[in-house]
Each structure stands twice: as C-alpha cells, then as structure tokens.
Amino acid sequence: MNKAEQTDSITLTKGKAGRIKREANGNALILEVEDIMAGTRRMDPFDMVVLATGLVPNRIIPVLSTNDNGFYQAGQIPGIYPAASCKRPMDVASSVKDATAAALKAMHQ
Amino acid sequence: MEGLKKNMALAVCTGCSIGECIDVDHLITVAGEEVDGIACMKHPALCSEEGLGSLHHLVRDSGADRLAIAACSPRVKSEQFRMDGPYVERINLREQVAWVMDPDAEDTLMCADDQVRMGLAKLGAISDNVPYIPGQVFSDILVVGGGLAGLTAALEGASAGYRVHLVEKKGSLGGYAGRIYKLMPTIDGQEELIEPDTSALMEQVVSHPEVKVYLGSTIDSISGEPGNFSVRLENEKGTELTVGSVVVSTGWKPYDATRLGHLGYGLSPQIKTLEEFEKQVQEEAVPDRVLFVLCAGSRDQAHLPYCSSYCCTAALKQALYVREKNPESQVFIVYRDIRTTGFQEEFYKMVQSDDAIFMTRGIIDSVSLADTQVRVKVKDSLLDDMISLDTDMVVLATGMVPSSTEDLQLQYRLGKGLPEIEYSFSDSHFICFPYETRRTGIYAAGTVRAPMDLESRREDAERAMRKAIQCIECVKRGEAVHPRAGDLTFPDLYMDRCTDCKRCTEECPFGAYDETEKGTPLPNPSRCRRCGICIGSCPERVIGFSDFSINSVSAMIKSIHVPDEFEEKPRILMFVCENDAYPALDAAGVNRLKISPYVRIIPVRCLGSVNKVWISDALSHGYDGILQIGCKPGDDYQCHFIHGSELTEQRGENLQETLETMMLEPERIRTSFVEITDYRGIQETINEYVEELELIGPNPFKSL
Numbered sequence: 032m033n034k035a036e037q038t039d040s041i042t043l044t045k046g047k048a049g050r051i052k053r054e055a056n057g058n059a060l061i062l063e064v065e066d067i068m069a070g071t072r073r074m075d076p077f078d079m080v081v082l083a084t085g086l087v088p089n090r091i092i093p094v095l096s097t098n099d100n101g102f103y104q105a106g107q108i109p110g111i112y113p114a115a116s117c118k119r120p121m122d123v124a125s126s127v128k129d130a131t132a133a134a135l136k137a138m139h140q
Numbered sequence: 141m142e143g144l145k146k147n148m149a150l151a152v153c154t155g156c157s158i159g160e161c162i163d164v165d166h167l168i169t170v171a172g173e174e175v176d177g178i179a180c181m182k183h184p185a186l187c188s189e190e191g192l193g194s195l196h197h198l199v200r201d202s203g204a205d206r207l208a209i210a211a212c213s214p215r216v217k218s219e220q221f222r223m224d225g226p227y228v229e230r231i232n233l234r235e236q237v238a239w240v241m242d243p244d245a246e247d248t249l250m251c252a253d254d255q256v257r258m259g260l261a262k263l264g265a266i267s268d269n270v271p272y273i274p275g276q277v278f279s280d281i282l283v284v285g286g287g288l289a290g291l292t293a294a295l296e297g298a299s300a301g302y303r304v305h306l307v308e309k310k311g312s313l314g315g316y317a318g319r320i321y322k323l324m325p326t327i328d329g330q331e332e333l334i335e336p337d338t339s340a341l342m343e344q345v346v347s348h349p350e351v352k353v354y355l356g357s358t359i360d361s362i363s364g365e366p367g368n369f370s371v372r373l374e375n376e377k378g379t380e381l382t383v384g385s386v387v388v389s390t391g392w393k394p395y396d397a398t399r400l401g402h403l404g405y406g407l408s409p410q411i412k413t414l415e416e417f418e419k420q421v422q423e424e425a426v427p428d429r430v431l432f433v434l435c436a437g438s439r440d441q442a443h444l445p446y447c448s449s450y451c452c453t454a455a456l457k458q459a460l461y462v463r464e465k466n467p468e469s470q471v472f473i474v475y476r477d478i479r480t481t482g483f484q485e486e487f488y489k490m491v492q493s494d495d496a497i498f499m500t501r502g503i504i505d506s507v508s509l510a511d512t513q514v515r516v517k518v519k520d521s522l523l524d525d526m527i528s529l530d531t532d533m534v535v536l537a538t539g540m541v542p543s544s545t546e547d548l549q550l551q552y553r554l555g556k557g558l559p560e561i562e563y564s565f566s567d568s569h570f571i572c573f574p575y576e577t578r579r580t581g582i583y584a585a586g587t588v589r590a591p592m593d594l595e596s597r598r599e600d601a602e603r604a605m606r607k608a609i610q611c612i613e614c615v616k617r618g619e620a621v622h623p624r625a626g627d628l629t630f631p632d633l634y635m636d637r638c639t640d641c642k643r644c645t646e647e648c649p650f651g652a653y654d655e656t657e658k659g660t661p662l663p664n665p666s667r668c669r670r671c672g673i674c675i676g677s678c679p680e681r682v683i684g685f686s687d688f689s690i691n692s693v694s695a696m697i698k699s700i701h702v703p704d705e706f707e708e709k710p711r712i713l714m715f716v717c718e719n720d721a722y723p724a725l726d727a728a729g730v731n732r733l734k735i736s737p738y739v740r741i742i743p744v745r746c747l748g749s750v751n752k753v754w755i756s757d758a759l760s761h762g763y764d765g766i767l768q769i770g771c772k773p774g775d776d777y778q779c780h781f782i783h784g785s786e787l788t789e790q791r792g793e794n795l796q797e798t799l800e801t802m803m804l805e806p807e808r809i810r811t812s813f814v815e816i817t818d819y820r821g822i823q824e825t826i827n828e829y830v831e832e833l834e835l836i837g838p839n840p841f842k843s844l
Contacts, residue, residue, distance in 0.1 A: 033445070067522060068521065068522075070524070098328050098483075099328045099329070100483070119482050119483065120481070120482050121482070124574040125574075125596075125599075127572075127573075127574055127575075128574050128575060128599060128600060128603045129599055129603070131575060131602075131603035131606050131607065132599050132600075132602030132603040132606060134606055135296055135300060135602050135603065135605055135606035135609070136296075136602070138300040138301075138606070138609070139299045139300055140299065140300065140301045
C-alpha cells in the first residue's frame with residue numbers, strides 16, 4: 032500500500048462512491064464520490080471504473096454445511112477437507128498455504 | 141565413455157501446423173547425418189493414442205535409451221510423453237519454430253534443423269543418473285518452539301504417523317497463545333468471547349504417543365541435511381536426535397514499547413502494551429476509562445513499516461474485556477484504519493454496536509499525565525478537530541517482531557539462522573511458495589515467518605508440517621523438493637580438479653555446500669534445490685548434473701551450423717531461464733508473435749547456472765551475440781532460486797572483460813529480465829537485440 036500511495040499517478044481517496052453515470056455527451060464515466068477526509072463531494076471523470084467486488088464461495092458439495100455467508104465449515108465430515116477460498120475469503124498465497132494444510136489433514140491416520 | 145554408446149531414436153510430430161511450416165523429412169535426414177543409425181519416425185499427431193502407440197513401438201524396436209521427441213513445448217503433454225525406459229529430450233518445434241516463424245522459409249528450416257541438432261547433441265552428452273539418497277533417511281521431525289504453531293505442527297505431524305520431537309526453551313508449553321485470556325467468537329451469531337482451547341491442545345500434544353516434548357531445552361547445534369539432520373539439545377541430558385526435517389515455530393515478541401515515548405510509554409504504569417494488559421486483565425480489576433491506540437509503532441517508517449495484522453482484532457477483543465469486567469466502563473479506540481479481514485469484520489461490527497465503546501479515527505498528538513489520569517490529545521482526522529481525552533489507562537497496540545532464528549544454531553557455512561528479508565522475517569518465495577525457507581528441509585511456521593493472527597498460525601503450522609513430511613518422503617526417493625519437485629538429478633563434483641576457490645560454497649543460495657578449513661566444498665546434495673548456480677560459479681568447471689553439465693550444454697552450442705559471414709545470417713544464442721522466461725516464450729508462440737529465426741535457444745535451470753565457458757564456446761563457434769533472459773532480480777525478486785539473476789548481473793562485469801580481451805563489442809552479450817506474463821516483452825527483447833546485432837555486424841571469429 033505504501034508503494035501505491037507513493038506512486039504519483041495513483042490517488043487514494045477515503046470515501047464512498049455514490050453513483051457512476053455516463054457523461055451526457057461523451058464517453059467518460061462520472062464517479063460521484065464523497066471524499067471523507069476533505070469533507071467534500073466530488074464528481075470525477077474516468078475512462079474505466081473497476082469495481083473491487085468481494086468473493087463468494089463456490090458450493091458444489093451438497094453434504095457439507097456452510098456458515099451464514101455460504102463458506103464451508105472445516106471438520107464436519109472425516110475425509111472431506113475444504114481448502115482455501117471455499118472455506119474463508121483468502122488471497123493466492125494463503126490459498127496455496129491452506130491447500131497444503133488440507134493435504135496434511137487428509138494424511139491423518 | 142566411448143564404450144557406453146548410446147542408442148538414440150527421434151520421433152517428429154507434424155501436427156499443430158508443424159508439418160505445414162517445416163520440412164520434416166529433412167529433419168530426419170539431418171538426424172541421420174548427426175547420429176549414425178538413429179531410428180526415426182514421424183506422425184501427424186504424436187500425442188494421440190495411435191501416435192503414442194507408434195512411439196512406444198519405435199522405442200521397443202530400436203532399443204533406444206535416449207529418445208528425442210520433436211513436437212510441442214516440454215511444458216505441455218508431459219504425461220503423454222513420459223517414458224519408463226529411455227531418457228526423453230523434448231525438442232520444441234511448435235512454440236519455438238512453427239508458431240513464431242514464417243512457414244517454409246529458408247531461415248525457419250535452418251532453425252528447425254539446428255533445434256534437432258541441439259537436442260541430439262544433448263542426448264549424446266548426458267550421462268546416466270543414479271539418484272542421491274543419504275545413507276540412512278530418518279522420518280522423525282523436529283519442531284522448535286512450543287507455542288500455538290509448534291503445538292499444532294507437532295500434533296498434526298504425529299497424527300499423520302510421524303514421530304515428532306518438540307523442543308521448547310521455556311519450562312512450559314503454550315507460548316503467547318497460552319497467556320491469552322479469551323478469544324473472539326468464531327461461530328455465527330455468537331456474541332460472547334470464548335475460552336481459549338490452548339490447554340486442550342497442549343494436553344493432546346503431551347499425551348500423544350508419537351510426540352516427545354523437551355522443555356527447558358535449546359538447540360546446541362543442527363548439522364547434516366534433509367533426511368539426516370543431527371540435532372544436539374542443550375538441556376540437562378544433552379539430548380541427541382536424528383531427524384529428517386525441521387519445523388521452526390519460535391514465534392514473535394512485541395515491538396519494543398520503550399521506543400514509543402511519543403505515545404507516552406514509560407510515563408506511568410497506566411500506559412501499557414496489549415501483552416501487558418492481557419496479563420493485567422486476568423489478575424486485577426479494570427478501571428473505568430481505557431483508551432486503546434492502534435498502529436502503535438506500526439505502519440510507521442520510524443518503527444515497524446508493516447501491518448502486524450493481529451493488533452486491530454486483539455485490541456477490539458480487549459475493549460470487550462474492559463466492558464465485560466467493568467460494566468460501568470467507557471472505552472476509546474483511536475485508529476488510523478481498522479483492518480479486520482474476512483469474517484473478523486463481523487466481530488468488528490459487534491464491538492461497534494456497544495454504546496460505551498467510542499471509535500475515533502485520528503492520530504495521537506500528545507500523551508501526558510494529568511493528576512491521576514492520562515491525558516491523550518487526538519487529532520481527529522474525520523472532523524479535523526483536536527480532541528482531549530482523560531483516561532485511567534492507555535493500551536498501545538504494538539506490532540509483532542519475529543524471534544531470531546540464529547538460535548537454530550545451524551552448522552551451515554552460510555550462517556546459523558534462516559536467511560531473512562528486510563523486516564527480519566525468514567525469507568520465502570512469498571507468492572508462489574509461501575512455505576519455503578532458503579534452507580531445504582527447514583520450514584518456518586507462524587509468526588517467525590510473517591505477522592499473522594491465531595487462526596492463520598494454526599493453518600501455517602499445518603502446511604509447514606505437511607512440507608516437512610513431503611521433504612522426508614522426497615529425500616527417501618532421491619527427489620528434489622520445490623520448485624524442481626521430483627527431479628532425480630543432483631550436482632556431482634569432480635574433486636580432483638577442484639581448487640578450493642570457495643565460489644560454489646559462497647554462491648549457493650541454499651547453503652548446500654559446507655567446506656573444510658582449507659575451503660574444499662563438502663556437498664550436502666539433499667539440501668540442494670537443483671538450480672545449478674554452482675555450475676555457473678565454478679571456474680574449474682568441475683560441477684555438473686547428469687543431464688545438465690558443462691559438456692552437455694557445450695555440445696548443444698557447438699552442434700549448430702553457423703553460416704559464414706557472407707551469408708548475412710547472424711546466429712544468436714539464447715540462454716533462457718526455464719522458470720519464467722521459457723513459459724513467456726511459449727506464450728509468445730501460443731499468441732503467434734513473430735520471433736527472429738536467427739536465435740538458437742538453450743533452456744537453463746536458472747540464469748545463475750550459466751558458466752562463462754559456454755559464453756566463450758559460443759563466441760569462438762561463431763555466434764554473433766548471446767542473449768540471456770531470466771527472472772527479475774532485486775528487492776521484489778522473482779528468481780526462483782533467490783539470487784540467480786543477481787549473480788548473472790554481477791558476473792556480467794567479468795564477461796565484459798572477456799569480450800574486451802577477445803576484442804569484441806560489449807553488445808555481443810546482453811542480459812534481460814522478464815516476467816512470466818510478459819510474452820510481448822520477450823518478443824520485443826529478442827527481435828530488438830537481433831536488429832541491434834545486425835547493425836554491429838558479424839562476429840570476427842566466425843570465419844576462423
């Protein structure tokens with residue numbers, strides 16, 4: 032994050048995006064955002080807007096029950112070991128790690 | 141070695157547009173010229189069931205013990221083309237010729253011919269491999285440190301059927317986790333803090349028949365190699381153990397709060413750290429007003445630049461301790477950001493819903509004493525206001541500092557501990573291989589490796605133990621662990637010609653070589669990751685693998701036909717790192733990007749494995765230039781072997797001297813770095829270099 036902050040071409044704003052609409056006569060997207068730190072409301076034009084959406088688990092094993100958010104809970108049925116992002120939201124490195132851990136569980140005697 | 145004549149065969153695939161681009165019959169003629177009596181075949185789809193049938197026939201009928209398959213990249217169809225008998229060399233005609241060069245053009249055909257010559261030359265120069273397996277391979281596993289990670293690792297290892305030796309320097313197990321008052325709720329809808337289960341875990345570990353616990357013990361020395369480490373403990377008995385692998389879970393300590401004078405630490409005992417408050421809450425009454433300062437000395441260039449990822453949640457939890465023990469209390473939390481990832485967010489919401497817990501986003505301006513209270517001035521960053529709060533107690537949420545791994549007392553030439561990255565956490569290839577240290581068979585687990593919360597520590601310990609088990613099983617079969625998993629070759633040293641120059645012992649990133657007092661290398665092959673950096677380091681050229689050696693690569697270099705200077709067909713030798721650059725080149729092929737037909741490609745295990753003699757071989761053979769492409773060096777290195785690319789850069793200076801003595805232009809050798817995804821970049825790098833060389837003109841050694 033420090034690196035991103037120090038990059039001149041990246042501007043970080045603490046705030047909530049209210050609305051995205053297309054400019055009346057143009058291609059730009061107008062992002063309406065409340066800049067919390069400045070206490071202002073801004074209308075900024077962009078060529079592209081990327082929504083950083085969260086992750087939702089895939090559920091393909093019906094016998095496993097899930098928590099309120101739909102992620103599998105570990106340790107329900109001996110012999111079935113949920114690993115990585117079907118168990119909890121996680122990044123690539125953590126997924127690699129968690130899969131390795133699940134493989135160990137499968138080795139239990 | 142003349143007596144051991146190799147029996148060779150060549151199979152050429154004409155599918156995937158190879159046949160339309162290349163004169164395959166001519167390739168077979170070339171093979172016949174290069175190797176007397178070589179058995180050859182071609183097939184329109186070699187990987188099909190029928191093609192594979194013909195291939196197996198070819199091997200059986202010819203009795204070949206060396207087989208060249210000229211088809212697609214070795215990175216694909218590896219299952220189909222795996223053979224039980226012969227050594228297989230894959231000649232990449234598809235991604236490196238047919239998909240990137242003009243069909244049927246003279247230069248394309250010459251390139252394909254040379255690809256075949258190089259493959260056959262390699263097959264002629266390699267030797268048979270007998271895997272290295274230590275005299276005796278032990279399956280016991282040492283776990284150093286008896287905190288949450290160490291306990292988890294020990295129990296998991298024992299449950300998987302391996303005997304575990306758990307060493308703890310203190311007189312009791314549990315570590316930090318053993319001192320925790322309560323845990324945040326983990327079950328949906330649960331609103332109460334829960335009792336920690338560390339003592340149950342300790343009980344399970346201690347009573348497990350396959351776990352032996354050594355309390356009050358430290359490591360006196362660890363020597364040897366994966367599969368066979370000798371461990372001496374410093375304790376009353378002077379215990380000696382032999383283990384196959386090691387899990388290091390020596391944990392962390394809080395950042396030194398005495399350096400946080402600006403946050404009031406040291407002014408009064410009312411100003412504490414998270415750890416001090418965790419203890420106090422279990423022993424004494426809790427005052428009416430408590431203020432927590434998050435990121436105390438964290439995400440701060442003057443202190444810890446990183447986020448320790450556990451302190452937000454720990455402080456929120458302690459806020460609930462205060463509320464639980466003293467219902468009249470008020471709690472203030474001063475934060476820059478609240479980082480509660482994953483399901484911890486729900487816990488954060490729960491804490492927020494308590495009306496007596498006040499959260500303020502701001503920065504501490506000053507901390508002073510006012511009568512019996514502590515006065516904290518906060519610059520509120522949301523309201524842009526200065527707030528003054530008088531409180532009975534201030535708790536600083538300090539970050540994590542890893543414990544030193546020097547206590548492992550490794551008897552390695554390269555040092556007693558695990559190599560570290562800049563914040564003194566033990567190094568790993570953190571994206572692709574988060575679990576590996578630079579010492580094969582020794583796996584760091586938990587907070588000694590990276591800052592993490594309790595749940596992550598458990599998971600981290602499980603995966604570390606799994607790698608420790610995998611390592612033992614690999615060593616039993618003579619196989620390398622990551623990233624060349626399953627590789628049965630290992631570096632072999634011809635000691636008669638070794639001059640004890642110590643380059644290999646110094647440059648091996650993994651400490652595979654120890655050395656005698658005189659400097660003679662003492663190889664520990666099962667510590668080796670098989671990168672071949674020692675081949676590149678050795679001025680006497682005495683180090684080699686059975687299928688990757690000074691001879692095998694030299695033979696490939698010398699096998700190609702170099703047109704004379706008047707033909708205006710330059711030849712550029714490319715050493716391509718097989719980890720990232722080679723896949724990038726394959727991707728260029730898949731995207732049908734045009735690559736100059738003047739290049740001749742030799743894959744290497746790491747750029748660091750390139751020996752200087754190959755460069756001079758190439759220049760004296762008449763190549764006009766040499767292009768080495770590897771993974772990115774530097775702080776954010778992507779080299780799979782840590783500093784192979786860096787070494788190449790350093791050695792580059794010596795190579796320039798070689799060029800000078802040969803009276804050649806410095807541009808004749810070029811080193812570039814690419815990322816695995818940058819297939820356009822690799823195309824540009826190659827084609828621009830070829831153009832540049834065409835301007836410089838031919839290598840004057842060409843006609844000699």
